[in-house]
Amino acid sequence: MVTLAEVSHSLSTTAGLEVRGLHLWRGERHLLRAVSFALQPGELLQVVGPNGAGKTSLLRCVAGLIEAESGEIQWQGAALRTNRDAFHRQLAYLGHINALKAELTALENLRYSVGMRRQVSLEQTQATLARLQIAHCADLPARSLSAGQKRRVALARVILSGASLWILDEPITNLDVDGIACVESCLAEHLQGGGSILTAAHQPLLEHHPQSRSLRLH
Amino acid sequence: MSEFFAMGGYAGYVWSCYGLTLVILAGNLWFSRRELKAQIQRATRRNQTAETP
C-alpha cells in the first residue's frame, strides 16, 4: 500500500501529472492497488519494486496504453480520457522494446518516428546521436546494431521528440557504464528544462538529484 | 390419434423438427443453468479466500 506520507508534495497540481486511486487487475491478480502520486514539472519519479510488482503496467496505464479498472489520471488538470491526443503530444514513451524497424537505418528510424511529432533537422538528429556516443551508427541498419546501441537510438527518439513528460521503462538496460552516465546527464538536462520524468528501473537513477523521488510498489 | 402423428405423411420431418427444437431449447437452458452454478461456486470460493487472507 502506498502511504501518502512517502510521496508528499506541496505545489499546486494543475501543471503536472496527477494519478489518484489507480486499480488494475491482470487476470486474477490485483496488480495495482490504489496507486496515487503527483509529478510536477522538473521532477523525476522512479517506480521501484520487485519483479512482477506491476511497474511496467503502471507506466503503460499512465501512458494510456492500458485502461485502468478504476482510478483517475489527470494531465494539466484535465482527465486523460478527455484530452488523450493532447496528452500524447506532450508524452514520450520508451518501452521495454526499442520500437525500431530492423530494416531501416538509425537515421531513417528517427526520421519516421520523430517526424510524426515535429520537424527535426538532420543536424539536430546527428548532434543527439553524437551526444549518446552512437554518431557512427547513423547509417547502419538497426538490425546490425548491438542491444546497447539500439537502446541509445530509442533514447535519442525520446530526446528529439521534445515532449515535456518522459515515461521510461528500464531506460538503462543493456547500457554500459558511460552509457548510463550519459543517459543520466540527459535526464538531468530535461529536468532542468522544466520537463518531468516517470521511470521504472532496478538501480536508482539521479539518486542525489534534488528533484528525484521514488514510489515503491509491493 | 394415429393420423395426428402421421402428419399427413410428413411425420418424419415435422416431428424431427419439433424434437430438435425441444432438444436445443432444453439443452440451452440446462447448460446456462450449469454455467451459472459453476460461476456462483467460483465467486463464493473467491469470497471465502478473500475474507481469510
Added chain:
Amino acid sequence: MEPGLLQIVMLVVARELRLAVRHWDQVVQPLIFFVVVTTLFPLAISPSLSELRNIAPGVVWVAAMLASLLSLESLFRPDVEDGTMEQWALSGQPLALLLLAKTVTHWLLTGLPLVMMAPWMGTALGLPVSVWPVLAGSLALGTATLSILGAIGAALTVAVRRGSVLLALLVLPLEMPVLIFGARAVDLATHGEAVAGPLNLLAAMLLLCLALGPFAMSAAMRVSME
C-alpha cells in the same frame, strides 16, 4: 512546428514503400499464390476452356480473396511486434488516419498488382479479352474493400497467437457480399449484359468501408496492444 496531417500520411506511405522495397518477397508472395490457386481449378475441373469459361469469374475472385487474406498477415503484425505501432498509438496523431494510410499503401503493394495480374489469369481460364476492363475494374474496387475489412480483422487478431485462421473466420463472412457483386459483375460482362449495377454497389461498399473502417481499425488496435 507541428507536421500537418497530409505530411503525416506522406511519412507513413514513404516508410511503408521503403520497407516494402527491402521486403520485396513479401510483396510478390501473394501474387504467386494468386496464380497458383487459379491454376488449381483447370487441373481439378477440366482443361477445356469452354467449361472453364463459366466458372472463370468466380475462380479469379475467390483466388483474389484468398490472396488478399494471405497478405494481411504482414500488415500489422511486424509493427506490433517491434513496438512501432505502440509509438503510433502514443504519437497524438489520429491512429485511424495512420492505419488507413498504412492499409491503402498495403493495397497499392498487394491489391493493385493483383488487379493487373487478373486479366491474364482470366484469359487463361477462357475469359474473352473484352471482359478485361470489367474484371480489372471490379477487382480494383473489390480488393480495396477486402483490404479494409481485412485490416479490421488483422487489427482484432494481431495479439492472438496463431491468429491467421481466426482472421479468416472473422473476415470472410464480412467479405461475401463483395465476392457476390464482384463475380456477378464479371459474369454479366461475359454475357455482354449491363454491369453498372454490381459495379456501383461495389463502389458503394468501398465508400462505406473507407468511411467507417478506420475507426474500427484504431479501436481494435488499441484493444490488441493493451
Added chain:
Amino acid sequence: MWLWFYKLASPPYAYAIAARWRPWLLWSALILMVISAYGGLVLAPPDYQQKDAFRIMYVHVPSATLSLSVYVIMAVAAGIGLIWRIKLAHAVAAACAPIGAWFTVLALATGSIWGRPMWGTWWEWDPRLTSELIQLFLYLGYMALRSSFDDTQRADRAGAILAIVGVVNVPIVKYSVVWWNSLHQGPSISKLGAPSIASPMLWPLLLMMLAFMLYFAAVLCDRVRAEILRRERNASWLASVAAGT
C-alpha cells in the same frame, strides 16, 4: 433521468433483477409454447399446397427471427458497453452470443428439414437459408474471437468491435444474397416463408414468437448472471442476494 440507467448498471442490482425475473419469464414462455404448439399442430388446418409439412413453420420462423434479433441485441449491448464503458452491457453481449448461435443452428436445421419435402434436397441455396448460414458464421467468428483473449476486459472490447462491424454488415449480406439468388431463379419459386396465412394458422405463429422471446429472456437472465460473476472482482454482495435461485 439517468439515475435508473446507472442504478440498473450496477452489477448487484442487475444480478438481483435477473434472479427475480427468471422464473416468471421461463414459466410464461413454456406455457405459451405448449398453447401455440397445440394451436399449430392440431387446430391449424393443413396447407393446401404443403399439407402438414408447413407446421414446421411454427418452429422455423420464430428461431430464424430470434437468430437475427439476438444478434442485433448483442451488437447494441456491445455498443453501449464500448461507448459508456459499462461492464454489464458487455456481460449482456457475451451472454447473447451462444443463445443466438443456437437459434441460428435451429433455424438452419429446421429450414433444411422443411426444404426436404418441398425441394427434394437436404440443402438448397435459398436466400433465407444462405443468409442464416452467414449469420451463423458471424456468431462463430464472434465467439471464436472472444475465446482467443484470456483477459475478459479485452475480450469484451474486441468482441464489441466485431459485433458492431458485423451488425452493419447483416443488412448488406441479406440484400446481396437475395439479389444474388434472384438473378438465377427469377422471382423465387421456393417460398420458404409463411404461406398466405389464414388466421387459424397465424395466431399460433405469433404466440410461438412471443414464447421464444420470453424463453430467450429467461435463458439470458441465467447467462448474464454468470457473466456478471465472471467479471466481478469481489462479489461479496453475492451472499446477500438470494443466491442460487
